[in-house]
Amino acid sequence: MFDFTTDDSFEIEKTIQYELSIQVSLDGFSFTAFDTFNKKVVAFKTTPVKISSNLLLVRHLKDWLESESFLEKRFKNIRIFIFTAIFTLVPEEFSGDKLPENSGSLLFHEDATTELIENKIAVLGARLIFTIQSDLISLLNQFFNVNLEILHPLTALLSNQVKSEKRNCAAIITTQKFFFLTVYRNGKLLLANSYPYLHYTDLVYNVLNSFQQVETARSATELFICDVMNKNKKIEDLLKPYFNHISKLKTGPAIVNHPDFNHSIQLYLSAIEL
Template identity: 40%
Template sequence: MFGLNTDKAFDTNKTNQYRLSIQVSLDGFSFLVFSEVDKKVLASKNTAVKISSPKLVSRHFSDWVNAEPVLKLPYQKVTILIFEEHFTLIPNTKNSELSTELLTNPDRDRFLFQNQIESIDASLQFGVNNELTETVKSLYGNAEWTHPVSLLLDNCPDIEKPNTGVLLQSQNQYFLILKRKSQLLLANCFRAEHSSDLVYFLLNSFRQLGISRNLTHLLVAGTRENNRHLIELALPYFPTVSELHTDYGHLDLAAGINRLHFYLTLNKN
């Protein structure tokens, strides 16, 4: 199993006691096997695949699972972290009408999921391509679908500066979260084919919301292994920029493994 990182405690005969977390994006796939009892990652692997269209994710996903024996073992729980650009927030009110399908399912070819977000008393609704949904269901039954933005809204790092920005990259898709203290100001996704487009959208978002970049700590992360280019791109415009990561003690296990996936998995309830 080339590229597989394992802890000495990993036991293939005990996987029904472990949680499997799978990250799905246009940059490829990664998985983590996590022990809830020991609170540690026991196995992990990242597979970079450049996928040209969301409609092709299902086929690549099937090929990837078939090539990884660890993914075919039984697990106590399976979570799918998917970077889906179509999402929206729905307030938790009795009179709230779920008339948001046009935003999250514009072509009527997606299955809709919702993640509850405790910190803002709302749900995040997102759509997943029907073919991918059926593929995952055939492999893992009722796996839990989770959007990374929903996890970050509930687990945003404590920052000394008044404002916090989180910028995630998944190929040409960028997810931006802006908060002032505990108040959510923006959660959005946009596409940018060129660096200049990304910079323009970032600066314009701050300008429209009246947020000071000097009073903002911008955290960056992505589905690729190296996010240094994002930091270098943002530094001329933001005095404080750093990579979003966890201080989890077993990060030495994660050489070449996606740090964002670690962060999202270890901060998930």
């Protein structure tokens, strides 16, 4: 958990110059304020909350938003990252109004309680499509009353491939109920998927099986690991016997007085350019 922490350059009167990034998941909520002029995070806070299902997410999110007075400030723009397991990648030429009218229900069991969200990933010539609850969108629009950018975390990860000196690279982002896995070989995306897990052994099995399926050598892969609530150590220890090169997620901008945050998914999503 990260309490409300600020950089020395943070000025509460200048939030209109900051980009607000909010991360929403069943593990809890977090926010960061990114100084777009100086290119660094100047404030952040993470609040772990164990939420049993998506049906309860909106209620918990409403309580959290109303408890954080900082979020009532005016910001340059606002990004909302929704950690949801189900998504798909669609080539750009088949997205938007070219999607079949029933594509949402076919791909996601979309109904009147959900809405289809599309994120453009220019580097792939594709769009990442996912659904979220309609009442969640309504809550966010009512609370902020400004235009919001609603994003999937993999949109950021796929738009800006993690840099590695190895031939292959992969990234794992874990939550309490599922994890995301991306795999690149020679700079080419081979896999972007999510997997449910009950125990960490499930996670290890799915990672190893996925590498076998895409025929990619783990010995020539740098694996980046991060957790939505920054609980990386156990997963790293479990995967060490199978990967020679395991690293923490790296970003440019940092909070120098908080080294743990400097490798967090919150910082990565805040600092990424989309």
